[in-house]
Amino acid sequence: MPNQSNITVFLKEGELESEKMKEVLRDTGNLFFKRLDTETSLHENAVVYLSGKATIPQLFIGSYPIGGTEILERLWKSRRIRDIIHFLTEEPGINMGAYHAESLEIGAEDSHFIDYIPKSDGTSSKDPEQWPILHFYKDFFGFWPNTFVYLHHWPEVYKRFFYCHNMPTIQSAKKILGPAMLCAVGYATSNAHGCNYCQVHSVATMGDMSMTAIEQLRLARIGQREENNPFDEYWVSIADLASMATLNQVPPHYLERLHHLAPSEKNRFVVNEEIMAVALVSAAFGFLNVFNDLVGLEIEGGWAVAAEQRLQLESGRHAVNSNQNPTNLDHPLPTNGPSIDQMMKKYIKEVKDYSSYCKQHVGMLPPWIAAFPEHLRSLQAAFYSEVMTHKPNSHLTCELKHLMAYVSHIEKEHQKLAEAEAYMAHFVSSDKNRTIERIQHAFAIASHRGGNSQLFSLAEQAALQLAYVSAQMPLVTPRRFSQQIADHFDADTCIELFVVCGIASLNQRFTAIISWPQDPVILQFMNENKLERNLEILRFPLL
Known part of the structure; x- marks a missing residue:
């Protein structure tokens, strides 16, 4: 009994x-x-x-x-x-x-890593490849955003996030959705996550235009749409798709519903393009929401004040220490570096064949990368592979990074992503039998639901538990969990951990909208090694 x-x-x-x-x-x-x-x-x-x-x-x-x-x-x-x-x-x-x-x-206590990780100043960088980033934000924001103050601790990922993911995906989506809808989608996916920093950026980044767009979206959602409000049932449903992606709750047949709601002049190709654009924006904000919340960084004051006054959008757990935006780019910037387009082409050239490139670095072409638009696949491969391969002088093994993503995917109920990460963890491992055991116990250790702790060092256990915490909404960093990270890892490695959690979230939001077939090699790997595939048993193990 x-x-x-x-x-x-x-x-x-x-x-x-x-x-x-x-x-x-x-x-x-x-x-x-x-x-x-x-x-x-x-x-x-x-x-x-x-x-x-x-x-x-x-x-x-x-x-x-x-x-x-x-x-x-x-x-x-x-x-x-x-x-x-x-x-x-x-x-x-x-x-x-x-x-x-x-x-x-x-x-x-909801402790913030900005109290542990020093700021990294890239605003006077000597690296010409970073100069286009500074020029872009000086022209577009007027300042270097606080996300990069911390992401800059990993300079190569700082560059690749901008050139290989954020810039090309947002550019592509903006052409398809238009600037107002772009802001609405960014707001919707960040609002569902609870990231106040990204919500403020979504509503303030284009001034009155983006503020008005969010006001109109809010009114349309509660049935108070006026004639000049562009958010009809179709566009509200598009914004809702971004919210659903954050929660991994896109209902069956929802995409087909969008086709039925679309105006008669939009054919299936156009609607599918718009769905893909939502997936790309949601993915970019998936990375930003998790990274920014893990760091606990401050919101730029001028934007925070504007968002609160106009839209009653509070800063939440992200502090605001000024009523002005930063002046960190108020100085002459070097002008003889490469262009953004040249930097994108550089990474595409480095990758060459994205399928072979991924197989070399992670053992396979991740199926979600193959689902990206063709012109973005090489860039996405360059970003993902850089994050998940071993960094010189890092305490994080490639296997542990994939196990962290595996944990995050299980908690967010993305079975196919979890299985792909399990396969890649095994591929990069030097002790493959032990890795099979570690796959079987990683989530139990991360979620405090049992597991064989002898399979993981204390530092590895802390990293897995961080991955579990990073998949919660709202995301908080209780000192019980964050202190373990600070005890075991230096500031640069903390950023590396946060980036791994961020890219897991990026892939989750994309996959919530854009379905892709599981690679038969992964299925064979799971079956041959008798690895559990039932998501409920994985999430609530009895070990």
Whole structure:
């Protein structure tokens, strides 16, 4: 008989989700559970400390974290929850008396890595290949954005993110969607994630035009669209697609619905182009949302003030220390460097055949890269391969990077992406049998759901747990998790970790919209090595 008294649920009395959680527990027959209301700071801190999540309710069986109401409902329908309860029947429930209030408060504090990672100044760079980036932002923003103050710690990825992904994908999408819709999509995907920094950039980057676009989108979404509002049902649905991609909740047949909603003058090719453009913008912001939130960087003051005054968009967990934008580019910039177009061509030339290039670096052509528009595949291959290969003097192995992406994909329920990363982790490994074991236990270690900790060093465990935290929404960095990273890795390696988490999010948002077939080689690898493919079992392992 299972020990149902080891079930602990943190609730907020009177709130809809908490009341629904109690109903689901009763429906499942779990009538005996310890209820801890989060009206007290002790219990509120305990939720974040124990789960790494900032949402309530949160359910635990013993110390095994389950999650919120939706997850419990799904586990009940599949009966997986019964397996978990029986497996953990001897494990006692959470004993709050074992935790000191001060320790919980410190461990749950949303700490920012800007307090640990020094700023990197690229505004006076001696590298001619970086000069076009400075010119672009001086002309477009008027300042060098704070994202790059930290991404610049990894100069080559700083360049490749700009030249190989952000610039070409946003340029392509802008031509297809137009500037107003481009801002709306960036806002929608960032709003669903909860990244205030990127929301502010989306609404302020083009001044009155982008502010007006977001105002019109908001009004159209609540049925208050006036005649001059361009956001009809089709364009609102396009923006909603970006939100759904963030959550990996694009419903079946939603893309076909867009074809039905499209004006009669748009043929299927045009609508598919617009869907692809949304995928590209969502992917770019997927990287930015996760990277910026992990760093916890400040929002540029002038834009933050404008967004709050006009759209009541607050800074959230991103501090604002001034009411003015930075003046970091208010100096003469070198003018004899390459152009942006020349830099793009340089990376395309380096890659040559993107399929062979990827096979050399990661063992295969990642299927999602093959799903990108043809003119972007070489650039995307150059960006992804640089991130996932070994960096000189780095403490991160290629295998660990792929395992981090594997963890993130499982948490965001992207099975095909997770399987591809498992294959690549195995390919780059020098001890392939051990890597199979590490694949089997990586997510359990990352999510505090068991696993063989002897397979991973303490630093590797911290990196995997960071990947798990990076896949949460809203994304917070509780000190219990962030301190482990600061203890084991220097500032440059922290940026490398954040980039890996960011590119995992990039690929997730693209894949949520643009489907692609799984490579038969990956399926064969999973089957031959008897690796679990059931996503629910992967997310809630019994190891």
